Amino acid sequence: MTTQTIPVGKDLLSPAKQAALELRAEFTRRGIFIVNIVSSPGAGKTSLLEATAKHWADKGKMSVLVGDLATDRDAQRLAPLAPTVQLTTGGACHLEMPLIRKGLDQLGAVDTDFLFIENIGNLVCPASHDLGEHLRVVVLSTTEGDDKPGKYPKMFRTSQVLVITKADLLPYVPFSVEAAIADARLIQPNLQAVSVCARDGCGIAEWCALLDAARNQMLAERDKNAICH
Numbered sequence: 001m002t003t004q005t006i007p008v009g010k011d012l013l014s015p016a017k018q019a020a021l022e023l024r025a026e027f028t029r030r031g032i033f034i035v036n037i038v039s040s041p042g043a044g045k046t047s048l049l050e051a052t053a054k055h056w057a058d059k060g061k062m063s064v065l066v067g068d069l070a071t072d073r074d075a076q077r078l079a080p081l082a083p084t085v086q087l088t089t090g091g092a093c094h095l096e097m098p099l100i101r102k103g104l105d106q107l108g109a110v111d112t113d114f115l116f117i118e119n120i121g122n123l124v125c126p127a128s129h130d131l132g133e134h135l136r137v138v139v140l141s142t143t144e145g146d147d148k149p150g151k152y153p154k155m156f157r158t159s160q161v162l163v164i165t166k167a168d169l170l171p172y173v174p175f176s177v178e179a180a181i182a183d184a185r186l187i188q189p190n191l192q193a194v195s196v197c198a199r200d201g202c203g204i205a206e207w208c209a210l211l212d213a214a215r216n217q218m219l220a221e222r223d224k225n226a227i228c229h
């Protein structure tokens, strides 16, 4: 009996998955850490990015691709703080790789430590789209209810970090930070969690330290792999 080896793997991936893998590999080589920020509408993604840019206060540290259905309002808020490109989907409820690539072309050759992708406000289908990110961050605000992780499990299962926003409203809303984190960890036991308030900046230093640590880990793994090969 003769055997025949059929190479499988890379070539069988969907074009979208392949594009995401290639983007991640390219940005790993360049030392740029991609963070995909997902949440329901209005949870505070843009406010978190504004507070992050202000905390770092360094124009070279981060750049942003910000997705929206129809307007460039978020880009108008972020552009004074960091290089920003608005991705307008024309009604589509999540971002996909071709639009990310277009946005990167528009952004040009910026050399930053972090590329943030603010996804469309939607806790459902963005969970199914790898955008080449190194880290997926799900944002949950205190006004949404601490029962949401279990109700939208795929988003929490596919995320590595949970950011609880609008901590300043905790005295006024029935939301338990501990209960939300516990519910999320039933789905994703390794989820890191941080609670922030973009308005007064509490928790932002901890959030930025978490990001720096995650990027440093990516760089260390990249360099280790380079030595091994």
Ligand SMILES: Nc1nc2c(ncn2[C@@H]2O[C@H](COP(=O)(O)OP(=O)(O)OP(=O)(O)O)[C@@H](O)[C@H]2O)c(=O)[nH]1
Pocket (backbone or CB within 6 Å): 039, 040, 041, 042, 043, 044, 045, 046, 047, 048, 074, 120, 121, 165, 166, 167, 168, 169, 196, 197, 198, 199, 200
């Ligand atoms: N009290 C309070 N309000 C906040 C905080 N962060 C954001 N907000 C408010 O929440 C609303 C939505 O914030 P955005 O940052 O626009 O939320 P978003 O997730 O980017 O919204 P979309 O892009 O439309 O999905 C705005 O009115 C913000 O001022 C916070 O820490 N505390």
Ligand SMILES: [Mg+2]
Pocket (backbone or CB within 6 Å): 045, 046, 047, 074, 118
């Ligand atoms: Mg926004």
Ligand SMILES: [Zn+2]
Pocket (backbone or CB within 6 Å): 092, 093, 094, 122, 125, 126
């Ligand atoms: Zn969608």
